[in-house]
């Protein structure tokens with residue numbers, strides 16, 4: 001199947017990035033023990049790849065231009081072997097904080113657009129467009145100031161609990177903007193690599209207050225829909241990510257598939273402006289037809305709202321919409 005103009009433009013932007021910005025990519029510790037996975041622009045995923053060093057990894061990325069790049073949190077004897085005989089030697093401890101798990105605002109920001117007729121609706125997408133019957137429905141969780149502030153606060157809370165309660169040093173903890181909807185926290189400490197799933201579950205229970213006195217939690221939380229409360233310090237991590245010791249996780253320095261924004265370091269999570277500092281695509285003017293986009297912020301500038309409009313945007317802002325399926329390139 002030939003690539004659509006949308007995928008062609010996306011791929012050329014990703015190609016530019018990996019050719020010109022490969023220094024931003026952070027290879028994991030002990031790279032040769034990691035399983036790598038890649039998603040291409042047709043949506044297929046390959047896994048069980050191994051690279052002996054950074055040079056081999058970068059050469060593969062520049063040659064193949066993946067849409068998403070993942071590496072295992074685990075260390076294996078043989079990363080290329082089938083899952084059950086890889087020979088697990090340990091896993092990093094990682095946390096995923098997503099706007100939708102943290103912020104009421106994020107849940108209200110979901111909308112859908114019909115890819116054929118442009119019909120729009122709030123909330124989750126219907127199976128078929130009520131106007132034209134098309135099943136090409138694009139569902140999007142839009143990023144707003146409020147949900148960004150909420151997920152930053154939740155991430156800062158996790159970091160403070162990890163340092164103050166668990167005794168990790170700030171040196172052991174790296175915070176990354178995921179590239180789209182939240183933050184990833186990586187704990188790089190020798191002591192945690194061999195933690196079992198049960199021990200990781202205990203950490204999760206502590207952070208999420210699972211099994212703690214729920215009366216106290218409710219009493220302290222007038223709005224029970226709030227997912228955490230500073231008084232009792234419930235941290236809204238995604239438990240599945242931390243529990244899964246064989247997961248492949250987005251590689252730091254790679255582009256997010258649904259935004260074209262880099263998964264990049266945010267050393268001071270409360271102060272950072274990831275929608276500026278992690279946007280590393282160039283600003284060349286790019287003409288697109290926008291199906292629909294609420295107002296959005298990229299690299300210090302607000303754009304939109306747009307509805308069935310032809311506009312010229314910096315490539316980084318155009319890719320943000322193209323990657324979400326909300327725009328198409330114009331000649």
Ligand SMILES: [Zn+2]
Nearest residue numbers: 114117129132
């Ligand atoms: Zn439609």
